[in-house]
Amino acid sequence: MILKTARVSLELLHTFRIARSADDVRESLLVSLRDGGLAGLGEAAPIARYGQSADSAARAIETIMEPLQGTTGDLDRDRISEIIAPLSESLGGEKAVLAAVDIALWDLMGKQTGLPVHEIIGLDPSKTPHTSYTISIDSPRMIRKKVKEAENFSILKVKMGLENDYEIMEQIRGLTDRPVRVDANEGWTKEEALDKIHWLEEQNVEFIEQPLPADRIDETRWLSERVSLPLFADESIETIDDIPRLKGAFSGINIKLMKCGGITEALRLIESAREHGMMTMLGCMIESSIGITAAAQISPLADYADLDGNILIGNDPATGVTVKEGRLILPEGPGLGVELRDDSIGRQLRVP
Ligand code: MG
Secondary structure, three states, X not given: OEEEEEEEEEXXXXXXXXXXXXXXXXXXXXXXXXXXOEEEEEEEOOOHHHOOOHHXXXXXXXXXHHHHHOOOOOOOHHHHHHHHHHHHHHHOOOHHHHHHHHHHHHHHHHHHHOOXXXXXXXXXXXXXXXXXXXXXXXOHHHHHHHHHHOOOOOEEEEEOOOOOHHHHHHHHHHHOOOOEEEEOOOOOOHHHHHHHHHHHOOOOEEEEEOOOXXXXXXXXXXXXXXXXXXXXXXXXXXXXXXXXXXXXXXXXXXXXXXXXXXXXXXXXXXXXXXXXXXXXXXXXXXXXHHHXXXXXXXXXXXXXXXXXXXXXXXXXXXXXXXXXXXXXXXXXXXXXXXEEOXXXXXXXXXXX
């Protein structure tokens, strides 16, 4: 297989501000994996929280070009796991790069077999969940604008964790009564979280994501015993080995392909979470429609979806999953069902 890459700057429609960062642009590495006459597409959206960047991802990709060159032939799920296992070892913390290769392998398998990814797994495309639409931390004027832009969505995800949490929520409730999911991105102390969640319990909120810093599992357990809203882990769950110790602290986990290393690993995480009696949400980074559609393909397995990263950018280089009245609608084509809309990227990836 021949691996090609194209670096793209994804331009955010609005500054994306959360408790720890604010960005106007995020960089992704798009990849293609060609075997014979077919090519699969993938994406690495590096996660700064885990020390990744577009530069570190590009360096990591160089190290796996050669091992992939010796790989060829028809793919099935077992074969993909065999290819991914040694790459996972050698890539270490560069999980977004692993995800890019894994996603491209699934897309290629779909093109070889003529089947969409969801069909290969045996999932019903009419069972996709609704996705939330993210309102990042902003001024009152911009919050009003964002709520208006979210008209097509049935659920809002509201970022919190700075000083203006109450103002943001009061403003949103002045504009809409739609259900809200709150993500504090590790921004609260446990006492602060207790006060704020008690107040949020009266605000038609579905659940709270990552109220406390990732390593405060005992404090999160203390918190979960005192609030009625479910708590979801995001920064606290990196690998499948984290799941057992989160039990009792969190009711569910946020699974992101970029965080865990792709579709193959996400399927294992969903299964493990279920075995531990935990709920699952499929989440995302700021990604193009390649990464988002990959996650959407397995979304019928998840309890919740937060797959809006492609909607928050103004220059999506691909088409794929869409949203209709809040629900994810999967494309019908083989593999991911995504198409590049930018010829220059297609030329770099040698995908027509
Ligand atoms: Mg989160």
